[in-house]
Amino acid sequence: MSSPSDVASGFSISGLLDESSLTRERFPIVEIDVGAIEGHPANIAYSMDERSIANLARSIEKDGLTDIPLVRKLDDGRWQMISGHRRLEAYRLLASGDDSFARIPCRVVEGLTDSQAVTLLHTANYFVRALTVTERARATEALGLEAERLRAENPDLKGMRTADIKASMVYEQTGRTVSPKTIRREEKLAKVINESLSRHWAQEADEGRLSASSVDMLKDLPKEKQARLFAGRPAGLNKKETTDYLKEELGVEEEADRRLVRILDDLRSYASSHLGEASSADRKAVAEIKRLSARIAKLVG
Structure with a gap:
């Protein structure tokens, strides 16, 4: 055998x-x-x-x-x-x-x-x-x-x-x-690089120039936004500086829960793309967001 x-x-x-x-x-x-x-x-x-x-x-x-x-x-x-x-x-x-x-x-x-x-x-x-x-x-x-x-x-x-x-x-x-x-x-990282990162960020990650935390911050963002972040990145940043740049641009605190960051990004995307009168369902969702936001503010305040 x-x-x-x-x-x-x-x-x-x-x-x-x-x-x-x-x-x-x-x-x-x-x-x-x-x-x-x-x-x-x-x-x-x-x-x-x-x-x-x-x-x-x-x-x-x-x-x-x-x-x-x-x-x-x-x-x-x-x-x-x-x-x-x-x-x-x-x-x-x-x-x-x-x-x-x-x-x-x-x-x-x-x-x-x-x-x-x-x-x-x-x-x-x-x-x-x-x-x-x-x-x-x-x-x-x-x-x-x-x-x-x-x-x-x-x-x-x-x-x-x-x-x-x-x-x-x-x-x-x-x-x-x-x-x-x-x-x-x-093998898991390679799958993320190939499936979830925009072309330029994927090359950076593939060649070892991105930290794991940078990949984690980028992977759930729309590729269009990833492309904007790459285009706006100052030249010559090393791996740590790139991580700090992404944290600053995405509003990620050192120990921030990335689920909240993604939710905030989705809300910003909704606000920037919303046109016309909000539907009844949207108004109810916004009311629930306000209620939960007030609750979270008390918890972290």
Whole structure:
């Protein structure tokens, strides 16, 4: 039966990237034509933007290739990248102007199953390079498919939470610890970023430039208002200063109940958009708001 540790089964990142003679013998480094290596379909989860590839190419041209990519040979003889897609693209960019980069050194990992290849790709990306919040979440979400397969094969895992299995796979393949709580928090935050934040705020949060409290203040606001807040933000604010800016703009006291802030925002929106004679239902609602406001004022006064 499979378990989270079986997924690694001798193919850990820490083991593959060391320079012991045993590693060199078992996983030899060969030079492969950059045009002969295919990307792995699962790598679509990660950014391959041209600017970062160009920066990486300049770094490789100056300092050389510091991390050797991992590849496997498919049954039909094709080469497939496992870890190192950005390095491969950087080499291809350099090769367009310098033939010395037409071949890239790669460590060949034989005997990988498709499941092991996918798991290795995501766990490698999780630690080998800097990821945005959403990229890290996509990595662990992708591991969830493997976790479900393991749970189906091994009855002992049926009571184990998916995040715990994911954390175990990351540890077995990288030798580094990530807590199940962190995995759940990052996946939840990525969902908020993708679904509840306006485009510019989402980019700020994704790249780690927004505090959790800033995200919490923004997530329930209309995206039009979020856009206005972003446009009005002074340039050059750091993470804490951005949080303070949002608190001031939204009238959030240090310990304010955000439910009240959202209610106040809704009332302001109603007042600014209301046209014509108020309906009977609206007048009753306003009367109830006044009554509750008076009651709250006594409580906090």
